[in-house]
Amino acid sequence: MAKIVVLGAGAFGLALANTCIDAGHDVTVWSAFAPELEELCTKHESSKLPGVKISEQICLSDDLHCLDDADVAIIGIPSSFVRSVAKQISPYLREKTVLVDTSKGIEAETFKRMSEVIGEECPHNPVVALTGPSHAEELSLGIPTTVAVACEDVQYAEYIQDIFTTSTFRLYVNTDVIGCELGGAMKNVIALACGISDGLGYGDNTKAALMTRGIHEITQLGLAMGAELDTFSGLTGIGDLIVTCTSVHSRNRRAGMLIGQGVSPEEAVRQVGTVEGYFCCRVAAELAKKMGACMPITAELYRILFEQGDVRESLHKLMGRPNRHECEHYTTLDELSGHHSAAGGDD
Ligand SMILES: NC(=O)c1ccc[n+]([C@@H]2O[C@H](COP(=O)([O-])OP(=O)(O)OC[C@H]3O[C@@H](n4cnc5c(N)ncnc54)[C@H](O)[C@@H]3O)[C@@H](O)[C@H]2O)c1
Known part of the structure; x- marks a missing residue:
């Protein structure tokens, strides 16, 4: 005992x-x-x-x-x-x-x-x-x-x-402590984005897109910080992302739904209580810039939460990014700095 x-x-x-x-x-x-x-x-x-x-x-x-x-x-x-x-x-x-x-x-x-x-x-x-x-x-x-x-x-x-x-x-x-902790923190950011999509009345296709492109951008940040690739397909990566983005229990998703329905981000956070993705989004956007990681969903969420960005416009901006290949992984910092110039920037 x-x-x-x-x-x-x-x-x-x-x-x-x-x-x-x-x-x-x-x-x-x-x-x-x-x-x-x-x-x-x-x-x-x-x-x-x-x-x-x-x-x-x-x-x-x-x-x-x-x-x-x-x-x-x-x-x-x-x-x-x-x-x-x-x-x-x-x-x-x-x-x-x-x-x-x-x-x-x-x-x-x-x-x-x-x-x-x-x-x-x-x-x-x-x-x-x-x-x-x-x-x-x-x-x-x-x-x-x-x-x-x-x-x-x-x-x-x-x-x-x-x-x-x-x-x-x-x-x-x-x-892999870096990967496990980063996945746990960052999934709250993507859950807020999924909540917004649900609040706007968009469907499963959009949510699946945000989740899978979301884990992709979490992985890019993780690799830049020294995490291991496999961690992001495990419990603390895709596992926690699934549970948070789809569940009625998720406070981050609930706050996102309110924002998608027109409630201001500050009021949504006040109504829901502990919404760690709100704070994490600001840090993640700064961290992405610092590490040179491309995190377009995080960048658009930042605009919605902290710069009065319009939610529909943000989703359309994500859809209108330049065409690219799906599986692009950057495994070293050198590769990252060669491919990305700024957080959330198109590459
Ligand atoms: N709720 C979940 O399902 C869940 C699951 C996994 C991980 N977590 C993580 O666990 C942590 C706590 O989440 P929660 O849902 O239990 O939060 P909560 O809001 O239900 O409770 C947090 C508790 O922390 C204590 N606390 C708050 N501020 C404090 C302060 N300034 N000084 C001392 N004590 C203080 C209080 O006792 C409070 O009840 C979060 O970081 C969350 O991400 C939560």
């Missing part, structure tokens, strides 16, 4: 807390917000995960000393707050505690992935990224779910694989 602390009492943290109880562990959920703990304590339910019974075996805490003897700490906090929470927990961690990051995003100012951010703030602890197609709403109901656990030091990923596995939760080890 491992001692596991889940940081954050949100939808995914609670789903993993329930899963870890099923796997036979001692689980504590920590939250900085008293009302969240109160709701869990009195009702064993959470408004963040409606209709799901939160196990009564889970301990609740607002005190970071709950990390004192933890074997594993799961970070279930939205990406914009990961650095501040990692900084806060660092003094409470013992060296052998394995940190499991579930947040999907890229830090705005630094372009760092979440495991890099956590690694900077908690330099003595191993960090494993847990990512893949895993809606909290389904995982918490025991619906069969698969994810990848990524760490360069494979022993930590294998440890998490061993202790988190249940009859309905299957984990695959991957050592």
Whole structure:
């Protein structure tokens, strides 16, 4: 039995807390917000995960000393707050505690992935990224779910694989941390674009086009950043993209649908809540420029979200790009810089 602390009492943290109880562990959920703990304590339910019974075996805490003897700490906090929470927990961690990051995003100012951010703030602890197609709403109901656990030091990923596995939760080890984290963050951007297409009333053809050309441009960025090609056809690439772009549970897709129906991007984000693709799009567009990666969908979404771009015009612009071959992969930075001049530019 491992001692596991889940940081954050949100939808995914609670789903993993329930899963870890099923796997036979001692689980504590920590939250900085008293009302969240109160709701869990009195009702064993959470408004963040409606209709799901939160196990009564889970301990609740607002005190970071709950990390004192933890074997594993799961970070279930939205990406914009990961650095501040990692900084806060660092003094409470013992060296052998394995940190499991579930947040999907890229830090705005630094372009760092979440495991890099956590690694900077908690330099003595191993960090494993847990990512893949895993809606909290389904995982918490025991619906069969698969994810990848990524760490360069494979022993930590294998440890998490061993202790988190249940009859309905299957984990695959991957050592390509860059590819896994990038896929998890970038699929939110493409899900927003798919939501916009749905909101406009376009059909499955358009959505399939956005998804497949979307994974292509995520792959271009990933290769430029040093990720491995195969990762993007796996759980954290196309797997997470499928689940996010097609599901009713996806907040990114829901926000996109509102935008497609004429709601302003800021209002759509306000209505839906955590919409990580909104923030990630800005970072991704800048990152694409920096790396010289061609990311036309991201570039058009950026115009819609941050430059009052017209949604129909953007889709027509994507359709009107110069003709090209489908399978063009750039496997080295030299090739990339030879083919692309600016983010989102036609090549
Ligand atoms: N919801 C899912 O299905 C799902 C699936 C896989 C991964 N994720 C990832 O997990 C992360 C969390 O998502 P979620 O859906 O659980 O979010 P959520 O909005 O439901 O909850 C996040 C929780 O984080 C905590 N939190 C928020 N701001 C904080 C702060 N400033 N300081 C301390 N704690 C704070 C709160 O306890 C809050 O309940 C995201 O990065 C998301 O991409 C979510």
